[in-house]
Amino acid sequence: MRAADPGLFGPSSVTWHLHGDPVMWIAGVRALYLQALHPRAVRGVMQNSDFRKDAWGRLMRTANFVGTLSYGTTEAAEKAGARVRRIHRLLKATDPGTGEVYGVDEPELLLWVHCAEIDSYVEVARRSGFPLTPAQVDRYIGEHRESARMVGLDPEGVPANRAELDAYFARVRPELAAGPEARAVDDFLQRPPTPLPLVPARELVWKRVANLAYGALPPYAHELYGRAAPAPGVVDVRLRATGNILRCIPARLRWQLPPKHILRAMTRLGPGSRPAPYKLRGRAAILDGPGRATRGDGGDSARWRTPG
Template sequence: MAGDPGLFGPRSVTWHLHADPMMWIAGVRALYLQALHPRAVRGVLQNSAAFRLDAQGRRDAWGRLMRTADFVGTLSYGTTDAAERAGAAVRGRHRRLTATDPATGERYPIDEPELLRWVHCAEVDSYLQVLRRSGYPLTDRQADRYLDEQRTSARLVGLDPDTVPGDRAALAAYFARIRPDLAGTDEAHQVDAFLRRPPVPDPLVPARALLWRPVADLAYAALPAYAHRLYGRPAPPPATTSRRLRTAGRLLRAVPPALRWRLPPRHVLRAVARLGPAARPGTFKLRDSAAILDGHDTQGDPRG
């Protein structure tokens, strides 16, 4: 392969995992989970264009979702320079933003390490949980490798990588430690309402019910049981949710990758064009590269 493989490259778990179509459902699950941290969700609602009206009285709901997808895609498949610049831009924006606790009047920066760490951990946990439950063939060692790789993404948003969980045991310990801080606040319920019915023009309301609502419902169902209790909304039994995730995974993965990757933001197509056909992501490459991905070869490893 010729060209810059970026921060991860085709020998990483990240390269293959993030190309899976179930990442869209996993991303919505991450938003649901992130909203349960009172300080974190307050920072989003007070600063995001998805929840604030602009001068024309509109909310940029889909713009926020697409910007998040673009950021993850740039970090995963962009050149090293593009990824570093995207991270610097996010750090710069966050550095200028604050939120206010309405109960105490406290004003705090939204780039507090604890808040950034929560957002990161909720995101990577959602990616792993949804993709594995939907049938993505990832071993436990590869899952640990993925979490270790994602410390690089944590660095780009302003965290010390050594303070971020780098395997499943550390991630589980982190969630056990932070669970007492989580709550189903009014702000969390605002996010819930937003994700169930994002604002769309009136002619698109039927399409939202047909196409978007099943995505949001499945993402919510994939949350852990404590999240359902905090939101106060029931969810199907875990076994039912797992069956629905596997069905969704089979249907979405049946769409040819060349067609899927043409949808915005098209990072995978650009990466393959830059590096050549051998860089195409695929689960078969994870199976065939188990020795590399289990850590016996550090070429292309962002920490190796």
Template sequence: MRQDADPGLFGPRSVTWQLHGDPVMWIAGIRALWLQALHPVAVRGVMINSAFRQDPWGRLMRTADFVGTLSYGTTEAAEAAGARVRRIHRRLGVDDPELLLWVHCAETDSYLSVARRSGIPLTDAGADRYVAEHRASARLVGLDPDTVPASTAELAAYFEAVRPRLAAGPDARTVEDFLRRPPVKPVLVPAREVIWRRVTALAYDTLPPYAHALYGRPAPPPDTVTRRLVATANLLRCVPSGLRWRLPPRHVLRAVERLGPGTRPDPCAYPAPYPLSDPAAILDTPERAHGIDGGGGTRWGTPD
């Protein structure tokens, strides 16, 4: 790594740096939307105060750009993005710490859960480190880091405490309708039916059991979901990273150009080799193929 370059909020030695460069994070992001919609007060604020109904795709892209900036941008860019989000939250009156915490925890849980079930080798210590790292991103959206879960155990305790307040109300159903059949140009309707619906259905299937119960729609057996997720993730990983990272807004490529080629994120080879061509990665569950359990915690070790 270039010693004179700004590593940003997390830097190449962080779990976040390695994890967020994997294409399975797009599935994790959709899963986060499914989960976030189950908090009636939080999703009501989104519906009333944002352009979700008028410009849902634009809002999703802006959210992805924000996560990319925090993950791979310079410290100055991350701080500026956080300040911008805090100003918007204050102006729209959606800066309630309880609601911000829900959104933060739903995202963190979704990224970890999908990552480990997709075959990325995560250790308990690495997962705790990832959760702790994201107290930094929580600060940037307006939360006191000391009030944010700092480990997977604390994250699980948070969800246990908040579950009685969750429900699939009318606003959640609006989000559900968008996720299942988003508005697209007529020429893109076939792609939506063939690709998007499968991806968003897979993201839904990875939700925890209580979320399925609230939505009132059963999921396939967990082992079946995990196998599908591993197969889909491996298919996405077959697209060369250099090509994937060229898509706007190019956060990863700009970060590697800034810090040097040795900082390229590679979660599937970090800390241990993870051959994408290994048939077991597709045919077996992660328990057999890579020694992970596909449950609620994560197992990804990182160097000190």
């Protein structure tokens, strides 16, 4: 009998367990704030989509793409990647200062979007209490050279660990600025268009999410936006408290929300494939290598293997 397809990552990956955590929604908002600080990259978005009128649709399309890459079959992931690459090839942006017309699929722009996203997922998860060792962070970043390939990047040119990701941000830092487009993104994330009956919910819930995501940005991003943020320690406390609250919501209930990729993956691969933070915590000794940790989870950890 043919084994079920685990997809690009599979249950033995850090991605499988991390992307099932509810703080990923906060991480996604942080990524938007960070991505907007690259003038050429954010200009491509602003000139090719009306995100103000279809913000939630765009958000769901992005969530569907990430979910397909994380939990879908290999065929579904490859098709999703091909569709994104095809769309990007058709899109152009114009620099208002120089009149230069450029494609939104320029490698340096795709790389910025990718790195801002992966950094946001790691930072928000780690600071909110999700169990990630340094070795697991490195492995996660390395795993997403595969998602970088899906959007058209050469994986060999994509950071493969925390040190390489930090070096990338140090190199690109002089190119970043909070231009008009970044200000528009900031304004939008603070006050997205909302039907009148939902305005109280926006003020009570969404604004707190947006402020928490903003607070989790690196110090240089706060400097560029020129908007104060709480001290890092305060942000960590708030992230951990929010993570604890969100993780109290039963996973099965959370996963019933669209696009339901996790439930479909569990149906395909069996109940043992259920994403869970404790699985990473128990297997940390295997990932960290001999002599670096002594934790384990019995027989389950003995089955843990690093692909490749």
